[in-house]
Amino acid sequence: MPEKITPDLLIERKVDHAIEGGERVPRWGWPTPRSYNGATGEERIAGWKKVAVARNLDLLPRSVKCEVCRVRDANGSHTEIYHRCMTTKPICRSCHFKVHKRFQKPERWLAFIETMPAADWVYALLTRELSRAEMLKVARAPDVFAALQMMKL
Ligand SMILES: [Zn+2]
Numbered sequence: 001m002p003e004k005i006t007p008d009l010l011i012e013r014k015v016d017h018a019i020e021g022g023e024r025v026p027r028w029g030w031p032t033p034r035s036y037n038g039a040t041g042e043e044r045i046a047g048w049k050k051v052a053v054a055r056n057l058d059l060l061p062r063s064v065k066c067e068v069c070r071v072r073d074a075n076g077s078h079t080e081i082y083h084r085c086m087t088t089k090p091i092c093r094s095c096h097f098k099v100h101k102r103f104q105k106p107e108r109w110l111a112f113i114e115t116m117p118a119a120d121w122v123y124a125l126l127t128r129e130l131s132r133a134e135m136l137k138v139a140r141a142p143d144v145f146a147a148l149q150m151m152k153l
Contacts (some may be wrong), residue, residue, distance in 0.1 A: 006142050008086035011059045015050050015086075018057055026052045036100075038135030039082035047085035051077060054086060061090065067119040068095035080125060080148070083139035089121055103129055124149040 005013070019025055028048060032041035039047070054060045066074045067089050074090030078099050081087060091099065095116075102109035106127035113122055124145040130138065134151070141147035 004142060008084055011054055011086040012050065012084075014059055015054045015057070019050075019053060023053055023057070025049050026056075036082070037080060037130045038132035043082050044079070047079055047082040047088075050085050051079065051088050060086065060088070064090045066090060066092035066095050068092070068099070068113070068116055068122050070117045080121075081135060081139050081144045083136065084144050087144050089119070099125065102127055121145040124152075126151060 015023075026049060028045045033044050035041055036044060051060065055062055060077075064074050066072050068091055072092035072094065074092055076091055076093060076096050077088040078091045078096055079085055079088040098109060098112055102125065109127060116122070126148060138144050138147045138151075
């Protein structure tokens with residue numbers, strides 16, 4: 001974790017305190033997902049739960065547009081770095097599917113985002129999966145998307 005408390009870590013701290021204080025944590029009702037970007041399926045579920053609590057507490061916006069297409073309502077959120085789960089980003093189902101397909105078809109992904117009015121974080125995403133060590137390093141940066149962008153240099 002970075003030395004300085006960042007906005008996302010402040011939200012996560014509030015969520016942790018709320019959970020310790022008895023805030024209801026929703027149940028994950030699906031099979032354990034595969035690992036992603038160095039985070040295990042169990043860590044992804046834990047992150048999903050914290051994000052759900054944050055949304056219930058209005059610490060994250062509930063209803064916003066997808067930050068990739070900016071057309072459809074965001075009915076989900078994309079978490080790139082699960083050890084910084086509150087850096088999750090609002091996204092629609094269609095764009096979320098494409099984000100997760102990008103490792104298999106990177107050139108298709110890059111062509112797609114070129115046509116989109118996407119937020120800066122979208123362009124920071126790597127087209128290969130991070131190792132656990134890389135993910136943990138990115139998670140220690142104040143701005144995880146800036147850290148991802150730096151990995152492209
Ligand atoms: Zn979208």
